[in-house]
Amino acid sequence: MGGYAVDPWQSVRRTLGVAACGWLAAMLTALASYLALRWTWVPISVGVVLCLAFVVALMLLHRAAWIALLSAVPGLFILVGAVQYAPELALEVRGVRESVVIVADEAASTGGDNHRYTLRTADGAELTERLTYNGSAWAPEVGERLDVIRDPEGVVPMEQADEVDATGRLGGLGAGLVAWTLMAVLAGWRGHVRRRKGRTDSLLLSL
Known part of the structure; x- marks a missing residue:
């Protein structure tokens, strides 16, 4: 069966767009955490929605679901890091x-x-x-x-001292973002190959 003409630059743009969405999701979650230090449910809610949006975008880019499912693991590091970094940094600075x-x-x-x-x-x-x-x-x-x-200002909830590690949260966030970026690149390449072969009618767990 013959292949299909697929613009490689369009695939590159799609890949960069999905990778950028991942970074944007992390930044918006971290911003929500900073702005809502007193209400931890706010950044958690924002982060869960944005992380799920990235997973869906990754699946659509790849035209298969296995990379999207694997992205949930680094997504957890991103969510925890983005949500916890701001309050733990506040405790380290003024606690x-x-x-x-x-x-x-x-x-x-x-x-x-x-x-x-x-x-x-x-x-x-x-x-x-x-x-x-x-x-x-x-x-x-x-x-x-x-x-x-x-927190002497009573904004950030008290925590056990050995669990406060803002640097570790930031490291986990960064590692998760690197993994997401690499997954977006792999998904973009595989999605380009699948589209070129005309395999665009399924989102099953296929390679």
Whole structure:
């Protein structure tokens, strides 16, 4: 069966456009995180929608779905990095480090996995802010001593000190974007080949 004439420059433009969409999704999510430090659900919602949009664009570019499915892995790094970088950077810059002991846990009375810990500092003062932890795996227990970093302005939620790593979040974000860019290049090339062969009627898991 003969091939089809496909403009290679059009394929290049499509590839660059999809790669740019990935970078734009990350930047917009990070911007939403910076502007909505107090409401973490805002950048999470924005990031999920934009990441899904990139996955769909990658699938359409490739005319197959397996690269798009694989892109969900670096997409998770991008989402976590873009959402967490701004608040963790704020804690590193202006946060106050405290050595505390857990004196109470609301989840103990409700039986749930959404923990809200009451903390007491080394000098016996009880913090008004509660440390939250969702899930049962590796959850701190009452009586356990922790180092936490809290925002004196009360904008960014308190976090355990060993979990605050803005540089690591930025590194994960960058690694995810590099992976997305390479995937866009591969998808653009494979999509160009599929279109040239006339294989444009399926979005199945085909090579």
